[in-house]
Amino acid sequence: MKKYWHVIGIGLQSNLTYRFNYLTRTLFSFIPLFAMLSLWRTIYGSNHGAAPQNHFTQAQMIFYYMLVAVVDVFTAVNEDDWQIAADIREGNISQFLLKPVDYLWYRFCLFCSGRLAFIMMAIVPLGIFIFCFRAYFVFPASMTALVVFPLSLLLTALLQFFISYAMAMLAFWLLEISTFIFILFAFEYLASGHLFPLALLPAPLFHVLLFTPFPYLLYFPISIYMGQAAGADLWSGLAAQAGWVALAFLFARFMWSRGVKKYSAFGG
Amino acid sequence: MNLKRYATIYAALWKNSVAREMSFKGNFILWIIVELLWFGLQLCFVTVVYSQTDSVGTWTKWQMVLLVGASNFIQQIYQAFFLTNCTGLSELVRTGKMDFLLALPVNTRFIVSTRMVDLGAFVNALFAVCVMLFAAHKLGLHPSFLQLTGFALLCVVGIFIHYSLMFILAAISFWTVRAQGIVWGYYNLFNIARMPDEAFKGAFKAFFTFALPVLLVSNVPARVLADKVAAPSSWILLLALGGVWAVISEWFWRLSVRRYTSASS
Numbered sequence: 001m002k003k004y005w006h007v008i009g010i011g012l013q014s015n016l017t018y019r020f021n022y023l024t025r026t027l028f029s030f031i032p033l034f035a036m037l038s039l040w041r042t043i044y045g046s047n048h049g050a051a052p053q054n055h056f057t058q059a060q061m062i063f064y065y066m067l068v069a070v071v072d073v074f075t076a077v078n079e080d081d082w083q084i085a086a087d088i089r090e091g092n093i094s095q096f097l098l099k100p101v102d103y104l105w106y107r108f109c110l111f112c113s114g115r116l117a118f119i120m121m122a123i124v125p126l127g128i129f130i131f132c133f134r135a136y137f138v139f140p141a142s143m144t145a146l147v148v149f150p151l152s153l154l155l156t157a158l159l160q161f162f163i164s165y166a167m168a169m170l171a172f173w174l175l176e177i178s179t180f181i182f183i184l185f186a187f188e189y190l191a192s193g194h195l196f197p198l199a200l201l202p203a204p205l206f207h208v209l210l211f212t213p214f215p216y217l218l219y220f221p222i223s224i225y226m227g228q229a230a231g232a233d234l235w236s237g238l239a240a241q242a243g244w245v246a247l248a249f250l251f252a253r254f255m256w257s258r259g260v261k262k263y264s265a266f267g268g
Numbered sequence: 269m270n271l272k273r274y275a276t277i278y279a280a281l282w283k284n285s286v287a288r289e290m291s292f293k294g295n296f297i298l299w300i301i302v303e304l305l306w307f308g309l310q311l312c313f314v315t316v317v318y319s320q321t322d323s324v325g326t327w328t329k330w331q332m333v334l335l336v337g338a339s340n341f342i343q344q345i346y347q348a349f350f351l352t353n354c355t356g357l358s359e360l361v362r363t364g365k366m367d368f369l370l371a372l373p374v375n376t377r378f379i380v381s382t383r384m385v386d387l388g389a390f391v392n393a394l395f396a397v398c399v400m401l402f403a404a405h406k407l408g409l410h411p412s413f414l415q416l417t418g419f420a421l422l423c424v425v426g427i428f429i430h431y432s433l434m435f436i437l438a439a440i441s442f443w444t445v446r447a448q449g450i451v452w453g454y455y456n457l458f459n460i461a462r463m464p465d466e467a468f469k470g471a472f473k474a475f476f477t478f479a480l481p482v483l484l485v486s487n488v489p490a491r492v493l494a495d496k497v498a499a500p501s502s503w504i505l506l507l508a509l510g511g512v513w514a515v516i517s518e519w520f521w522r523l524s525v526r527r528y529t530s531a532s533s
Contacts, residue, residue, distance in 0.1 A: 028453035035460040039467040043321045179298035186305040195309065196316050 011113030022121040062136040075157035077164040084168035141227020152221040162248035172259030193219030285385040325466025337400035339462035339486035348389035358441030425510040426485035432517035442524035
């Protein structure tokens with residue numbers, strides 16, 4: 001276990017060397033976020049405080065996008081998938097086949113340290129941003145929501161990581177995988193609720209989406225916080241999320257073992 | 269004579285780009301699909317927004333589709349000509365490949381800005397035109413020849429504004445070496461370029477209208493097409509700011525290139 005803590009330490013150091021990069025990234029990301037908030041404020045403004053078609057109050061809608069930013073800081077995969085693909089392509093993984101270090105957990109440690117570094121750099125500007133919009137602050141729907149939200153956040157991070165890891169395994173077979181990553185990302189962007197709360201979708205579409213892993217990559221923890229997933233829905237959703245995490249983990253392992261077979265076939 | 273020489277050089281660069289793209293055909297098509305998906309995403313967003321409301325300010329649904337189409341059109345044409353070159357500049361500086369380009373007997377900014385052409389972006393620009401045509405049909409628009417010319421001209425100005433701004437960001441790499449993060453940060457500005465200007469007010473709107481005019485870049489051409497021009501001041505402002513930013517970016521480029529020290533090898 002100790003060796004993995006060591007990896008986290010090293011990862012944290014190397015990530016913090018790019019702290020300026022993280023900071024500019026966070027600051028730049030406020031521009032489209034602010035634009036989105038303005039758009040919805042305009043819409044609610046012209047509809048006298050409540051858009052007719054949905055159950056979101058203006059504050060909930062505004063705060064939704066802020067929570068998207070928060071969940072993103074805590075869970076989004078940054079460049080891990082590119083780095084894993086590069087490791088495979090350039091043969092850096094050979095050493096892990098010999099060392100008593102599991103590549104998946106090694107990468108997971110780096111992912112964690114990347115998140116930690118990002119949180120450290122983003123927490124202050126993001127806090128200030130949310131403070132500026134404190135008029136729209138929404139408290140957790142219930143005590144349960146407050147407790148379960150971090151748990152679901154953790155599952156989201158795991159799911160994000162395992163899916164990205166599995167995707168990066170494509171590098172065993174393909175030279176150029178960025179297009180596939182972007183295609184998946186496009187679907188994720190829409191179906192995980194990045195662009196708008198999924199509840200705004202027509203009900204049948206929304207229910208179909210709940211059978212895919214996408215909502216559990218972002219929408220689900222937010223809906224716990226907001227209280228849209230409560231009672232039985234909350235627990236069954238959490239079970240589904242855990243199920244997807246387990247599946248994604250097994251899939252990542254499977255892709256790795258298939259890939260390594262192919263990799264050793266290259267020799268060298 | 270000089271112009272002819274540059275035209276010959278540019279033709280050669282095009283030929284190179286075609287050859288490069290065609291050697292990875294699968295990838296070429298996949299990138300078109302990626303861009304198409306993101307465009308579809310924006311249109312989905314418009315649909316969802318207008319399932320909640322009838323208008324954003326005075327912008328109706330199909331007017332906003334027209335705006336998103338115009339914005340994507342401008343972004344794609346910009347991408348075709350300039351994007352890869354702007355994002356590639358920091359790499360040229362970092363690796364010292366700039367040496368080679370500085371030694372060429374052509375204007376360095378010309379060669380740095382035009383080295384590669386992204387052909388797939390033209391295909392995506394075509395999709396954007398189709399969406400604009402459909403939106404215009406839904407709106408029952410019959411733009412006059414003058415409107416179409418004005419639209420095309422303003423698009424060109426918009427493309428050059430994107431180019432000037434992003435080139436300035438890319439030139440920062442002469443100072444910090446690693447400027448890629450900053451250059452990609454510009455992508456966030458594309459995101460607000462496709463929002464209707466009326467969704468904003470206050471300092472934010474003023475800043476992105478008068479300082480970094482991204483809110484004008486696609487809003488003004490779309491308004492020209494949609495018979496929504498409030499006052500001629502908006503397109504005069506776009507033209508003027510286009511000129512101002514072109515001058516600033518040239519000045520900053522000259523300042524930056526003087527700092528170039530090559531990479532020790």
